[in-house]
Amino acid sequence: MNAVAVTSAIDRTFDQAKTSRMALVDPGGFEAFYADRKGALVRALHSIVGHDAEDVAQDAFATLLERWDVVSRYDAPESWLRRIAIRAACRQRQRDASRPRNELLSAVVAREADAPEPIAAIVDDVISKLTASEREALLLRYVSDTSVKELAQHYGCSDAAMRVRLHRARRHAAEEVVGLSGTWVMNASWSSDALARLLEAHGYASAVAPVLAEFADLGDIRTHLHLADGRFLLTNGPDEHLDHGRYTYARGTLRLDSAGYEGGVTYRANIEGDSLELRQLENRNPRIHGAPDDAFQLALVGSSPFSWHPSAT
Numbered sequence: 001m002n003a004v005a006v007t008s009a010i011d012r013t014f015d016q017a018k019t020s021r022m023a024l025v026d027p028g029g030f031e032a033f034y035a036d037r038k039g040a041l042v043r044a045l046h047s048i049v050g051h052d053a054e055d056v057a058q059d060a061f062a063t064l065l066e067r068w069d070v071v072s073r074y075d076a077p078e079s080w081l082r083r084i085a086i087r088a089a090c091r092q093r094q095r096d097a098s099r100p101r102n103e104l105l106s107a108v109v110a111r112e113a114d115a116p117e118p119i120a121a122i123v124d125d126v127i128s129k130l131t132a133s134e135r136e137a138l139l140l141r142y143v144s145d146t147s148v149k150e151l152a153q154h155y156g157c158s159d160a161a162m163r164v165r166l167h168r169a170r171r172h173a174a175e176e177v178v179g180l181s182g183t184w185v186m187n188a189s190w191s192s193d194a195l196a197r198l199l200e201a202h203g204y205a206s207a208v209a210p211v212l213a214e215f216a217d218l219g220d221i222r223t224h225l226h227l228a229d230g231r232f233l234l235t236n237g238p239d240e241h242l243d244h245g246r247y248t249y250a251r252g253t254l255r256l257d258s259a260g261y262e263g264g265v266t267y268r269a270n271i272e273g274d275s276l277e278l279r280q281l282e283n284r285n286p287r288i289h290g291a292p293d294d295a296f297q298l299a300l301v302g303s304s305p306f307s308w309h310p311s312a313t
Contacts, residue, residue, distance in 0.1 A: 030068050034061055037078055041085055044259070048089040048233055048244050056092055060085035086241040131229065134169035141166060168230075180249055180269065181227050184276050188304035189222040195299055207295035214289065214296070223300045225276075232256055234300060242300060254278065261286060265297055274308040 038057060045053035064071060064081050071077045130138070140146040140154070152162040190198065195215075196208045204211075215221060218236045226233040227247060234243040245258040254269040263285035267278040278301050285293035 029072055030065055033072075033077065037081065041082065044082065045085060045089050048086065048231065049092050050229070050231070052092055053089070056089050057085060060088060083241070087239050091239060130169060130173060133165075134173075137162075137165055138169050138173065180254070180271065180276075181229075183309050184225040184227070184306035185309045186221075186223040186225075186304045186306050189220045190299065190303065191220050192216075195221060195303075198303055199295055199298065202298055204292070204295040204298065207291035210289035210291040211295050211299055215299070221299060223306075225301070225306060253281065258285065263293070265293070265301075267301070276306040276308070278302060278306075 038061070041057045041060065042053045045056050049056055060081055063084060064077075071080050074080055137151065137155075140151055141148070146154075148159055148162050148166070151166075152159045155162060155165070157165070192212055192215075196212060199205065199208050199211060215236075218240060221236055223242070224235045224238060226235070230246055230248070232243075232245060232247040233241075236242055243256075243258050245256060245260075247257070248255045249269065252269055253266055255264055255266045257264045263283075265280060265285060266282040267280055270277040270279070280294070280297055280302055283292075283294050283297060285297075287293065288296055
């Protein structure tokens with residue numbers, strides 16, 4: 001359902017609610033809440049699902065409207081809205097990752113009579129995971145041998161902007177070759193007591209209380225690290241949101257830049273088959289509740305190797 005259709009559905013549902021005298025605390029409150037919070041929610045979701053953020057936000061508001069008589073009485077209804085929206089965005093991202101592969105490159109490679117079959121299969125697999133724009137740019141540049149100037153004219157941009165676009169596409173392709181993209185699931189699961197012992201053993205005894213307080217509602221910790229299209233999503237289990245933002249990968253180092261604040265964490269990424277181990281090299285993130293972010297990164301990312309789980313992607 002597109003954004004216009006969902007907006008119309010919200011309007012119809014709101015009219016029906018007023019007609020049926022639904023027990024709303026403030027019949028006009030939802031409209032004001034929607035107008036005030038929509039922009040911020042869409043911006044928050046964009047780092048997770050990109051251009052689908054508008055649709056996911058509208059769906060979340062439609063769900064909120066159905067429960068507005070209850071949720072409007074909460075101390076922070078915006079927290080409830082943000083939680084269900086982020087969970088929906090996680091599910092949307094998982095569905096997108098499981099869609100059938102685009103077959104564009106298969107047809108192109110099939111016409112290259114001299115291409116060895118194993119290489120063609122690898123290239124096909126890598127290119128099919130890129131965005132449609134990236135696939136087209138790489139095929140035109142490196143298969144059809146289109147010049148940068150011709151590509152720039154095709155896309156209506158400058159030569160410099162075209163080079164940046166190609167650079168990003170090559171970077172994403174390289175990430176696919178390495179096997180970084182996908183969902184990585186932490187091998188270990190940490191209870192509160194086990195997490196406290198882990199932090200103390202690594203010299204973070206003073207950070208135990210704030211770390212455990214931050215994760216108090218999550219139960220045991222088993223991190224899922226989702227990496228795709230330059231965006232990362234960190235969840236506890238399949239969809240309990242922990243963090244999200246942008247990531248970059250180059251020469252064996254992985255950098256995570258969380259949305260919403262300056263900083264960034266850089267790791268040495270050791271990938272062997274379906275195993276990923278991250279060793280922190282630098283952390284410029286701010287302190288959280290008075291504790292160094294190193295302690296939180298240890299708990300969520302550095303405490304155990306990860307295994308690649310295609311079924312969880």
